[in-house]
Amino acid sequence: MSEMNIAVFAADYSLSENAKALAERLNLPLALSDQESFDYLLVLTPDYLALQKTNDPSSPLYIDFLHGKINYRAKRASIKNETLARAMGLKGKIHPRIIDATGGLAADSFMLASLGFEVTLVERSPIIYVLLEDGMRRAKEDPHTASIVSRIKLVHADALLWLQELAKEDRPDIIYLDPMFPQRKKSALPQKKMLILHDVVGEDADASRLLNTALACAIKRVVVKRPRLAEILALSPVPSFALLGSSSRFDVYLL
Ligand SMILES: C[S@@+](CC[C@H](N)C(=O)[O-])C[C@H]1O[C@@H](n2cnc3c(N)ncnc32)[C@H](O)[C@@H]1O
CATH class of the missing domain: 3.40.50.150 (Vaccinia Virus protein VP39)
Structure with missing residues (x-):
């Protein structure tokens, strides 16, 4: 298993409660203004849930069966x-x-x-x-x-x-x-x-x-x-x- 330092992050303020529930479910911290201190962020967006490298947000990983x-x-x-x-x-x-x-x-x-x-x-x-x-x-x-x-x-x-x-x-x-x-x-x-x-x-x-x-x-x-x-x-x-x-x-x- 990996040693990565991962936190959940809500990309949109309206998703804060969902992000909090997800963080609790996964037993992960919730990133607020301290995003930079994590290797990866599990980002909750209005469209999908993605895993992205904190210092390389250009290619988030999410599962897309449609495209x-x-x-x-x-x-x-x-x-x-x-x-x-x-x-x-x-x-x-x-x-x-x-x-x-x-x-x-x-x-x-x-x-x-x-x-x-x-x-x-x-x-x-x-x-x-x-x-x-x-x-x-x-x-x-x-x-x-x-x-x-x-x-x-x-x-x-x-x-x-x-x-x-x-x-x-x-x-x-x-x-x-x-x-x-x-x-x-x-x-x-x-x-x-x-x-x-x-x-x-x-x-x-x-x-x-x-x-x-x-x-x-x-x-x-x-x-x-x-x-x-x-x-x-x-x-x-x-x-x-x-x-x-x-x-x-x-x-x-x-x-
Ligand atoms: C190379 S990926 C598989 C890729 C997959 N065939 C696909 O088409 O996307 C290997 C995955 O197997 C999972 N894995 C490895 N050992 C496992 C186990 N004992 N039980 C369940 N999942 C396992 C890993 O966590 C990882 O996500």
């Missing part, structure tokens, strides 16, 4: 052209129970939901979780995205524990993992959103334990997204096969 990359990808997605969908072995008419156990900004879950699949998304960071709730709220109000996000169920939990506590009859067919990986200095810099995500959630040092938990929980398969050339997440077991995407690799563990 931008997430929407563009989902509009063009098909089982054939999405390596993740193929790695999951998805077929049009069969609807497996899918858990995205490392939800993040929900780009992958939104793509799967736009293909018609139901996904339970689990996210453990309370800050990313409230950004997801906010993105979902706006998407539910739009006729183009309402039916897509109705197929995503959000869960705020650490999947390491949550998966272990699932009742036998709730075990999913497929578990998908996309843990954070260390940033390499030589690689192309991740886009700003990923940098903010990295600052706030840190590295998922327990990802190999999560893989073992997922392997014990899923019925049919576990799919792990990795950088194209990265080592496998855990030495054993080895994946059954891997599919290469443009910048990622999907390691598939058949059960």
Whole structure:
């Protein structure tokens, strides 16, 4: 988990009470005239909730299913052209129970939901979780995205524990993992959103334990997204096969 110093801030005076309630819910301080003393601000605006670097407010991170990359990808997605969908072995008419156990900004879950699949998304960071709730709220109000996000169920939990506590009859067919990986200095810099995500959630040092938990929980398969050339997440077991995407690799563990 990260050591960032984060406070909630109301961008508009009329939102002060909502910002106060959010700060209490997240157990974070409320920034007033002392904004500069925090690394990040969780800014409540009339339109959305955003996480922004205090010294670089130019690119706030908020979840937008209606525009931008997430929407563009989902509009063009098909089982054939999405390596993740193929790695999951998805077929049009069969609807497996899918858990995205490392939800993040929900780009992958939104793509799967736009293909018609139901996904339970689990996210453990309370800050990313409230950004997801906010993105979902706006998407539910739009006729183009309402039916897509109705197929995503959000869960705020650490999947390491949550998966272990699932009742036998709730075990999913497929578990998908996309843990954070260390940033390499030589690689192309991740886009700003990923940098903010990295600052706030840190590295998922327990990802190999999560893989073992997922392997014990899923019925049919576990799919792990990795950088194209990265080592496998855990030495054993080895994946059954891997599919290469443009910048990622999907390691598939058949059960
Ligand atoms: C690289 S991001 C996932 C990005 C996501 N696939 C997307 O399409 O936006 C990894 C996320 O997984 C979350 N995460 C890591 N381990 C987790 C766990 N054990 N339980 C729940 N969330 C976890 C992190 O907090 C982070 O938000």
